[in-house]
Amino acid sequence: MFFLPFILLFWASATHGHPHELTIRDVTLEQWRALNSSVGGKLHVGVPVARPCFRLAAPGVGGTTNATECSTVRQGWGDSLFLVEHFGAYLNVQWGSCQATEQTCVISGLNSSNPVPSDPPNICQQGSVPPHYIDVRDASDVQKAFAFSKKTGVPLVVKNTGHDYKGRSSAPGSLALWTHNLQQLSYNTSFVPIGCPASHAKPGVTMGAGAIITNIVAFAEANNITVVTGAETSVGASGGWLMGGGHGPLANTYGLGVDRVLEFKIVTPTGDFLTANECQNTDLFWALRGGGGGTFGVVLESTTLASPRVTLQVAFAAFSRNNTNATRGLYEVIVDNSVRWAEQGYGGYIEPNQALYVTPNLNSTESAASMKPLFDYVTSLAPSDPGVKILSMELPSYGAFFQNFIANSGAPVGENAVVGTRLVPAANFNSTASRSALVDALMQTLAHVTFDLTLIATSPYNVPDTGATSVTEAWRTAIWHAVAEGGWDASAPVADQKAAYAGISQAIDFLRAITPDAAYQNEADVNEPNHEVSFWGTNYPRLLQIKKKYDPHNLLSCWHCVGYDPSSPRFSCYI
Template identity: 30%
Template sequence: MKSNFGSVLALWGLSLCHLGTSQTILNNDNSTVQVNQSIVAPALESVDQRSSNSTADLFNSETLQLTDYVLANLTDLQLTNITLFAFDNATADNVTSGGLSKRTFFPRCKTYPGDFLWPSRYLWKLFDVLLGGALIETVPYAAACYDDFGKFNQQQCGFLTDNWTNGSLYHAQDPTSVNAVLFQGQSCLPPRLLPNTTATRHCTVGGYPSYAVKVSNVAQVQLAVNLARNLNLRLVIKNTGHDFGAKSTGYGALSLWTHNLKDVQFFESYRESGYHGPAFKLGAGVQAFELYEAAHKYGVTAVGGEGRTVGVMGGYILGGGHSPLSSMYGMAADQILSMEVVTADGRFVTASKSSHPDLFWALCGGGGSTYGVVTSIVVKAFPKIKVTTLTYVLSTGGPGNITASQFWAALRAYFDGFVDYADKGNYGYFRVTSTGPGQFMSDMGPWFAPGMSKAELQALVAPLFSRWKQIGVEVNPTYTEFNDYYDAWYASFPVEPWGSTTIRQASRLFPRSNWQSETKLNATFDSIRSVVEDGAYIIAFNIAAAPKTGYPDNSINPAWRNVAMHAIAATLWDPTMPEASIKAASDKLTFDWMKRWRDVSPGAGAYMSESDYIEPDFRQAFFGDKYAKLYRLKKRYDPWSVFYAQNAVGSEDWKMSEMILGNLPSQNSKLCRA
């Protein structure tokens, strides 16, 4: 940043008012400059569609960029403080030696409302003008249920209350709503979802960002990144807000809402970095259902998650991204060929194996909200395939009067085949829970067999069902054969739940080595059984992520390459319980149940995007031996710490100022250097 302390402070005297199609800028010295709005706003330049470093043309939204030419023109118009929106050409070395670390007007914490450097209302207005009117001051999603924001609407409140936990499609359409409301601070929930003991019910912004930019072009991202960096504002990125770990929210933050970057382009024959075949270029806002609809339209198959509303081109793919197709094709991040990125200095670059290869390596699995803001990604596509699915319910009691011992024996027999099933490209998505004292249920929903016919899947599972019959267990399996992946996926995975305040989750990646001996497998199975008997709700995946065709060198957690099962444990509580009881349930998940799982899988890991919010030693669990390199690259590409997310690379350098339940960092508090 080339401005000094005086020029930063000068902006506090700047004001702006509308005069028709012109803007009058009142500078701090009381001089005025009247300019045509079309010159000032939006602050962007249209550049050539052909990227110099990628074989995929830029989307139209990506050709609209903030450039040095634009900034120079704004400076010539006597907007002398426009340097707050300028690029920074510092490197990690000069930032450390004489830059950011010695700018004493940047305090230990990020800049927050009420702080000396917090933008005035006039600066926010100028920012909005430069953005082209894309700045949104946060009104919480549930504000319709209250009078606090002047938005009370009983009918709207009833709708969002009824659809709060099953309406992820609706939440994704809001600039700041997120799934992880527990960590956000629960500052604006529909009244019916609040504990009965809550005496005062109000709606506040709380841990939601103060402002959001409705991103429709690259220039807007650059302006926001530059402003956040130059004023030390907290910056967050939200596509859908689906993340379990509150990575898309934060008190006093400026948010980049990338949800509307929905461009999709299909290439029948795409060449890049040794790859030649079908591919998609997809905007950062594309969700799973949109990716799969496009693949269906063009007669191909694409790798994405099972959740319909997950933003597949956002944090999902940047964090690795497991898929119903992973046992066959690998992780979602394995399919990335190139991506367009705004880095922490505000510059727009193409990252691929041949352009910024270190940045490309880090982004392919190293996590979102860490190295830059991705605006689009080019991914591989595969030929159309058939899929057969299998569903069944295994439970105690019922017509067969199945005992608990028979239930667990049958489930143990299923575990025996995990390595074989995954090696054949299968994906088993199953749940295990207690339904009462000594009563248990496991539903397969579904056993997903890409590339297999019904007859082939029946032959694969016949030995298992034969063993179950010997145990005295019979189920009524349902097989369905589909001609296309899209149809199988759509029929198998409903819209996922959202926004519960009475749940915490954690996960573990169980390695194939646990299946190499009866002793290890027994210990693994017993660790699953014991937490279910103790009250945990389990969602598990029989999955592999190391296809026979190989996988690229990238930053995906190495634990994925040896996995046979990814399991999620959830603890739930009644919101009317005393806080001490809720804390006990929360702590039991991390320090008891998950310790059992870690003890039987030493040195393995966990899936960052579906993990414990306070995972012990998250660096090893989420990144393994790749963390050291990822941290070095974090310091190289973001020496200013513009980007922060809970449990992301470099997050150990920061801490929240307040806790929930004593040990859960509250996003409704200040982010400060550790």
């Protein structure tokens, strides 16, 4: 049964907003009930996931105190697979809070069993968790939401799994479209995009918007195929990961997610349920292949190219994390060899004390020979470092690699996390001087982060730019996607939170100073300067035209998305 536990207070229309932005009007209980009826009872109250742990709650916050449920929440707080099952959860928890007003409902990410953050006088507050959401199951649910927003001015957000570094899937006082339960997966050996001739047939996997990477990899294994994914197990592969580019360990040779997508099914803000592929709605297809999620419509499913099962060569080398004196030497070896490794098809992940590489292009003998400089360096540390580990192995499939090396790793979960990112092109590796400058910048960046610096060798270096996607052209010449990570714990005051954002911007500035203006939009600095160029290169003007065509009233707007206006009240919780 639907109920309205509070009266929503909406903002007045912003005078400096989008030229077609709607005026927000008072919404009556009868209108909410009518919306709930129109979507078959799928309108729900959004409750912060930590609500059961709080004895005190602000007026209007749904849910109740419950010791058993709280214990479950505390146990699952650092588990992304747990959090994605709950609408009121965000994996980087500040995006469920209103940072500007310090209204929040979170427990400690450093020690989830610590009762202090949830004990009185602390109060569970709604923050930026949307107070209402529709559990989307079909196109009609989305169409009804767009009509409701257009009539009332209630802001919309699209939420899939809650993997969100920029707050794009939350907003105070909003109505959310939760696509998590669109979990369908199917495989067609001869998929023909709708409207295309039979000659376009390719093997394809069709996945609902909510299907997560861990399930997709398992599905591909069961069908003896390879589907390119990212590394985070609980990311939805049809959502923002895909539409923002979609990088992963095989991207070097297989391409980004947007290189491989064959078709989208999408509901646009004009209320149309469209199929976008290379044969129809081609402008929208191009925009969705890199223009970002939550922008041009709500994608219900996508179909991506399936490749044959592939044998992979894996190289891993590590030393003790506290052996910080060895980090510069690791960087020097990797910088000296990275272009050659990229040309050989290697993708991978580099931390300050370890490197993981994988390629489908070499045999085991060739891979061991290619990785010898890395292995020799790390082996040289063994006499004084008991944490040295060297591994060179062949695996029979991407699924085997994923389970052995990726599934149990990942980014911070249940914490307040901020990131800054930079695409580092081959030009930075071309000379002795440029390589030395790059190593210096890496060391400076590392010295200024509070969490970590990860160098992600997942650029589509061997997949040329054909103009078919709308991501920045800089992806095609990049060797790395560098990510600086920082954050704070639940109890930090807003001044410390602002300092964390500023600090990560300053950390990535060392790499900004020596690289072109290019970043990965899904993991970028919240305060990314010149974001239109950084994310989309020369493609932004065309993306903006397409945005206005399919969303003339700007019903969908999110931070640093195409056509966004930072003065909109939906961004009032940013700091």
